[in-house]
Amino acid sequence: MDPINPWLDPTEVRHLAEQLLRPVAPACLSAADAGFDSSFIGFTSGGVASIAPESTASAPVSAPLPTTHTPAIPPLPQAIQPAISISQAPPAPSVSQRSPEPPPAAPSRTRFLQRIHIFRDWLAKNFQATDIFVLDREGKVIFDESGHGRLHFMARNLAIASRGSGNIHVKIGPAAILEVIPCETPYGRIVLGALVPDALPADHINMINEVLLQTASPA
Amino acid sequence: MISIAISSQKGGVGKTTLSVNLAHAFARAGLNTLLVDADPQGSVGLSLTRQSRLLPGFYDFLADPGIPMERLIVPTRLETFSLVAAGQASDYEAGNGSSGSHLARVRAFIRNATARRYDICLIDTAAGLFGVTNDIISTADAIIVPQQAEPLGIRSMPKLLEGLNRLRIINPRLNVLGVCLTMLQQGLAESTEAASALRHLLPAEMLFQTSILRDEIYIRASAKGLPVGVLENGKGAETVFDSLRAEVQAKLARSRAAAIYQPH
Numbered sequence: 403m404d405p406i407n408p409w410l411d412p413t414e415v416r417h418l419a420e421q422l423l424r425p426v427a428p429a430c431l432s433a434a435d436a437g438f439d440s441s442f443i444g445f446t447s448g449g450v451a452s453i454a455p456e457s458t459a460s461a462p463v464s465a466p467l468p469t470t471h472t473p474a475i476p477p478l479p480q481a482i483q484p485a486i487s488i489s490q491a492p493p494a495p496s497v498s499q500r501s502p503e504p505p506p507a508a509p510s511r512t513r514f515l516q517r518i519h520i521f522r523d524w525l526a527k528n529f530q531a532t533d534i535f536v537l538d539r540e541g542k543v544i545f546d547e548s549g550h551g552r553l554h555f556m557a558r559n560l561a562i563a564s565r566g567s568g569n570i571h572v573k574i575g576p577a578a579i580l581e582v583i584p585c586e587t588p589y590g591r592i593v594l595g596a597l598v599p600d601a602l603p604a605d606h607i608n609m610i611n612e613v614l615l616q617t618a619s620p621a
Numbered sequence: 622m623i624s625i626a627i628s629s630q631k632g633g634v635g636k637t638t639l640s641v642n643l644a645h646a647f648a649r650a651g652l653n654t655l656l657v658d659a660d661p662q663g664s665v666g667l668s669l670t671r672q673s674r675l676l677p678g679f680y681d682f683l684a685d686p687g688i689p690m691e692r693l694i695v696p697t698r699l700e701t702f703s704l705v706a707a708g709q710a711s712d713y714e715a716g717n718g719s720s721g722s723h724l725a726r727v728r729a730f731i732r733n734a735t736a737r738r739y740d741i742c743l744i745d746t747a748a749g750l751f752g753v754t755n756d757i758i759s760t761a762d763a764i765i766v767p768q769q770a771e772p773l774g775i776r777s778m779p780k781l782l783e784g785l786n787r788l789r790i791i792n793p794r795l796n797v798l799g800v801c802l803t804m805l806q807q808g809l810a811e812s813t814e815a816a817s818a819l820r821h822l823l824p825a826e827m828l829f830q831t832s833i834l835r836d837e838i839y840i841r842a843s844a845k846g847l848p849v850g851v852l853e854n855g856k857g858a859e860t861v862f863d864s865l866r867a868e869v870q871a872k873l874a875r876s877r878a879a880a881i882y883q884p885h
Contacts, residue, residue: 409776412822418782419823422789422797533686533729547732549725550686575687597686 502528521617531596539590557582557595569607587618622735624742626761630781632748634769635803640745645848646866648702652740657705660747678708683726690733724756750784763796770805770816802832831865
């Protein structure tokens with residue numbers, strides 16, 4: 403007796419296998435973020451944006467580009483792209499040993515999510531920041547790469563506790579400081595959270611705050 | 622860097638043997654290789670010394686954002702070959718949780734590995750398409766499916782293919798490199814017939830030409846916690862994984878990513 407075919411449908415198996423060899427069109431998700439109304443300039447140029455940095459709208463599945471994912475959004479002018487990606491960056495000296503690079507110019511007509519990714523890359527490159535997230539004025543997550551609700555919760559509470567007195571940080575691991583930087587924008591107060599190896603000095607905090615403000619509300 | 626999940630629907634199909642020896646083959650070929658034990662019941666971690674097994678690992682990284690990647694990486698005698706054990710976190714026991722709950726942390730792990738200039742990251746996942754395994758496959762660039770050459774294993778194929786099709790909705794760029802027949806017993810009719818049936822069932826490009834035979838040398842290698850090529854008389858088995866590695870690279874090259882995967 404055939405030990406295989408009575409237990410499965412060869413046509414179905416073949417179909418399923420062939421499906422796996424074909425490209426899949428990535429889904430586009432709505433980029434309407436809570437806390438920002440229609441007057442927010444970041445959403446005025448288009449109704450729908452891809453929210454995933456890994457999105458490969460123009461790359462077929464059979465041709466993945468593992469280190470440089472093709473974004474679904476149009477490429478930025480060279481002048482506003484980060485000079486090198488995180489994966490290509492050489493080991494960085496500690497933050498205290500060097501001055502951060504000047505922030506990239508925030509493009510006023512690009513979408514908010516595009517600008518926040520540029521900001522994220524700048525922050526990671528210059529301050530060795532990881533697990534970056536941004537909360538809106540209601541404490542909802544606008545952007546997150548940490549995946550840790552506990553960090554959001556902590557940042558939210560720290561931001562409330564520090565209202566009016568600037569940034570605050572807390573040591574959460576042997577080489578991990580949660581830096582919480584509230585930022586007043588025309589659309590309300592947003593809160594940046596990021597893990598850094600050492601607490602950041604005041605001038606760095608001010609610079610981050612300015613760049614975040616520029617990112618959230620470009621001129 | 623390219624990340625490849627080694628995943629199967631069924632347990633006990635030789636997933637860890639394939640992961641360890643394929644990773645070793647990549648490392649010997651000059652690629653900076655990271656092998657990650659994401660299988661709480663797997664043997665990559667058990668191959669490590671007792672002291673190394675107490676190190677934090679993959680599941681600790683998922684659970685605790687304060688753990689730096691450096692603390693997870695276990696170097697080996699081969700400079701291009703490093704390991705990450707499964708770890709000590711509570712999820713180590715369960716290894717699952719609901720799908721999606723660890724997606725962001727798995728992505729963070731891959732980003733960290735990429736930043737450390739690994740060329741390739743092989744992730745030995747827990748069997749079954751659920752929990753953290755789903756999150757890994759939803760993040761990885763590619764997947765290899767070890768499939769034991771025996772009838773019951775082949776019968777699980779539709780479920781596996783359905784699961785992968787579902788996961789490709791979440792991860793449309795997932796490159797299904799193919800199914801690799803393992804534990805093939807050439808002297809056993811049921812095993813060779815199962816292998817033959819699978820070759821008829823699947824499109825040719827979905828099945829690796831290289832098959833892994835059932836051989837006592839793999840048991841000896843795993844008992845010593847070593848890749849098979851390190852053993853005396855292991856060179857023959859080692860060439861099998863060199864062949865598999867070459868197939869993987871050829872498939873990746875066909876995916877227009879060749880330049881990234883060439884040895885330094």
